[in-house]
Amino acid sequence: MSSITEVKVPDIGDFKEVDVIEILVKPGDSVAKEASLITVESDKATMEIPSPAAGVVKELRVKLGDKVAEGSMILLLEASEDEAPAAQPPKAAEISVPTASAPKPAAASATEPAVLPIPISRPAPVPFEPVAEVCAFRPHASPSVRKFARELGADLAKVRGSGPKGRITQEDVQAFVKGIMTQAPAPAPAPPAGCFVFNLPEWPQVDFAKFGPVELKPLSRIRKLSGANLHRNWISIPHVTQFDEADITGLEAFRKESGAASEKQGFKLTLLAFMIKACITALRQYPEFNASLDRGGENLVLKRYFHIGVAVDTPDGLVVPVLRDADRKGVYDLARELAEVSKLARDRKLKPGDMQGGTFSISSLGGIGGTAFTPIINAPEVAILGVSRAAMRPVWVGGKGEAGQFMPRLMLPLSLSYDHRVIDGAAAARFTSYLASVLSDIRRSLL
Ligand code: CAO
Numbered sequence: 001m002s003s004i005t006e007v008k009v010p011d012i013g014d015f016k017e018v019d020v021i022e023i024l025v026k027p028g029d030s031v032a033k034e035a036s037l038i039t040v041e042s043d044k045a046t047m048e049i050p051s052p053a054a055g056v057v058k059e060l061r062v063k064l065g066d067k068v069a070e071g072s073m074i075l076l077l078e079a080s081e082d083e084a085p086a087a088q089p090p091k092a093a094e095i096s097v098p099t100a101s102a103p104k105p106a107a108a109s110a111t112e113p114a115v116l117p118i119p120i121s122r123p124a125p126v127p128f129e130p131v132a133e134v135c136a137f138r139p140h141a142s143p144s145v146r147k148f149a150r151e152l153g154a155d156l157a158k159v160r161g162s163g164p165k166g167r168i169t170q171e172d173v174q175a176f177v178k179g180i181m182t183q184a185p186a187p188a189p190a191p192p193a194g195c196f197v198f199n200l201p202e203w204p205q206v207d208f209a210k211f212g213p214v215e216l217k218p219l220s221r222i223r224k225l226s227g228a229n230l231h232r233n234w235i236s237i238p239h240v241t242q243f244d245e246a247d248i249t250g251l252e253a254f255r256k257e258s259g260a261a262s263e264k265q266g267f268k269l270t271l272l273a274f275m276i277k278a279c280i281t282a283l284r285q286y287p288e289f290n291a292s293l294d295r296g297g298e299n300l301v302l303k304r305y306f307h308i309g310v311a312v313d314t315p316d317g318l319v320v321p322v323l324r325d326a327d328r329k330g331v332y333d334l335a336r337e338l339a340e341v342s343k344l345a346r347d348r349k350l351k352p353g354d355m356q357g358g359t360f361s362i363s364s365l366g367g368i369g370g371t372a373f374t375p376i377i378n379a380p381e382v383a384i385l386g387v388s389r390a391a392m393r394p395v396w397v398g399g400k401g402e403a404g405q406f407m408p409r410l411m412l413p414l415s416l417s418y419d420h421r422v423i424d425g426a427a428a429a430r431f432t433s434y435l436a437s438v439l440s441d442i443r444r445s446l447l
Helices: 143-152 170-183 221-236 250-266 272-283 332-347 425-439 441-445
Strands: 003-006 018-023 038-039 045-051 055-060 073-079 239-247 291-293 301-304 306-310 313-315 318-320 360-364 383-387 391-397 407-420
Touching: 038 073, 038 143, 045 073, 073 306, 143 170, 221 318, 250 272, 250 332, 250 407, 250 425, 272 306, 272 332, 272 360, 272 383, 272 425, 272 441, 306 332, 313 332, 313 425, 318 383, 383 425, 425 441
Parallel strands: 306 360, 360 383
Antiparallel strands: 003 073, 018 038, 038 045, 055 073, 239 407, 291 301, 313 318, 383 407, 391 407
């Protein structure tokens, strides 16, 4: 004979009221003894409440978001025949599921009426598994979701929770795994030194549509990949940006004079090609800028080659193709190659290898505008030069006092971001002022 059992919230220790955050069964489900029925959560712990017996769920008496306390009814369970009690059943109100640690003997309640004539099975105590949120940066998920993630090999720390208070749901884990299966981006290698764990407040969950019309625009694959890398670099490298400016009046005149030859061959002799040349001169002078930290963070790997990455703005996002052995190329060759790689980038034809092996990067926004910015280092490089728009300005030249005068000069703003673990502020100031001097008199790059 089968019997109906009222399953209630057992002794939940010190917690007076807890939230129902997950309902793991529905009417008609067959459950095994000790199978989890619901998940409840206090501000300190998450617990699953197991079934006291095997049987079929007849009726749910809780819904998501309900607050429950010890004794609250969870559901009615039709216990299987072999689960039916052999001995005399206790009263309905005595039904209790097992407790977390020291199970209390179920006490008869005079005030709680028995809804049905229920023959009761008294299950053997089964300990809960309260999951204390021992560290604040542990992902917020119930034990069953954790188990599910473990089975799929999903790292919960990387899953964004869409549930209340950022809680990770089973659907979030499924979506995360699906995302990996479809995109399969290479996992980022561990940072060279140390491991970074941040204890940050949860990201604000805002329903923007509540405030006005919105439109959803999916991020491009490039933007997602570069966004993840930029974020990693920004939070794991102590950036400092050194600002300076170079007088490029003479260089610009020279570039214009020399430009006709390249125009005939179908490419522009751009300022950027000269910038690359000048940077290599400065990198030779200050080799720690053409370097990387080794994996252990104990040594600086100085590179004896000069592969310069150039940030290219494309409709799909930022990419950084690398001009290899730029030190062995002339300004015309560099200008031609720049035109080629930026076209390849915009036509989405760059191969992964075209973006690898860089030793130093340049990000030029000069063609667009602005006076300064703070570029993000392209790890594992240790420095990146930002170039803003050159402008004519009155500059005091010719020495102090009456000997000097204001002259109109074309001034180029430079913004050098560097990894402060590797490069000191004084070295960065020397590097940028040396670079400015080379740009002011490009003949220095021949020396
Ligand atoms: N100051 C003033 N004018 C400049 C300049 C500067 N620093 N740099 C370039 N210009 C001028 C050029 O002379 C050119 O003028 P003309 O059309 O009159 O000849 C114009 O601006 C356009 O230059 P360009 O962009 O075609 O060429 P470039 O060599 O300067 O740059 C490239 C090439 C690929 C770097 C650029 O097109 C680009 O994509 N820049 C954006 C990079 C970026 O997004 N960086 C941000 C990274 S951080 O998010």
